[in-house]
Amino acid sequence: MGNDEAVMPWVDMANLACGFHASDPDIMLHTIKLAIQHDTQIGAHPSYPDLQGFGRRKIDMDKESITNMVIYQVGALKALAESQNTQISYVKPHGALYNDMLRDLTIFDAIADAVACFGVPLMMLAIKDNERHLEIADKYELPIFFEAFADRAYLSSGELAPRSMSGAVLDKEDDILDQVKQIAHYGKVRTIDDFLIPIEADTICVHGDNKQSIEMIHKIKNVLLGD
Structure with a gap:
């Protein structure tokens, strides 16, 4: 869907979909190889299970299910990356899941719990009032990358x-x-x-x-x- 070959040489970090809103194992592996070719950091981009809506629709899930869902997706990308002797560098949720974690601290906690398993930073929007998010991240000893658009x-x-x-x-x-x-x-x-x-x-x-x-x-x- 995107022009990955044109984009990859110019970015330092690339968010790779993990199959729930887009992509599949073959595309994931192809994109990992493209990132390696251009020395681009690989980020896992998990989402709600929403292929039809490209992950932009909110899906009500309990906290444990969100944690498990994120571990499942990030784990898949991590395994594919390791098959190419490389690693994921961070996790950035996609679409509605990203927006929901910023607004709902329970969802943020569920995602922080999942990402902490992998020993990489979680990426989130740089917002004015993020003290509560940082307290949760500290609980899991989870580094945070702040991003703007x-x-x-x-x-x-x-x-x-x-x-x-x-x-x-x-x-x-x-x-x-x-x-x-x-x-x-x-x-x-x-x-x-x-x-x-x-x-x-x-x-x-x-x-x-x-x-x-x-x-x-x-x-x-x-x-x-x-x-």
Whole structure:
């Protein structure tokens, strides 16, 4: 679905779907080999079991089932990576599961419990009020990577604007590059309702299913490198 061959040379980290919202063992292995070729870190990208909805629909599950589901998906990618003498470097939940873990501390706890089994960091959105998330992560001795988004608009709360909202996905070159510059150089982002909020991120995400963003990756890389 995405143009992985064009994207991989320009990214430092790649989120690989683990079969529940997209991909299968053959595609997973092919993408692992592509990441190795370009010295790109491999991240597991688990989701709710939602192939039809591309993982963007919330599915009600109990805490233990969420933990087991994440272990199952990450474990599959980990095994395939090890078959190629490489490792996964982090875990980043996908779609609705990602959004739910930010809003529901029980879900975050379930995911943190799962990710801690693998000894790698959990990636999450850099939001203003994340003290409770960090307390849970500390309970599991779980490192956190904070990320921001190049091509998604923000709410004044620090959350991503829902895709159902007009303007939630940025598709203009100037808007994307301006947002990257604000985040990388000033630690701030302008929200969809025109507030300026602080944001501290370790990495910037670009969506592979956004055609405009794929075309922008080279330019975004240059902005981050200061060119």
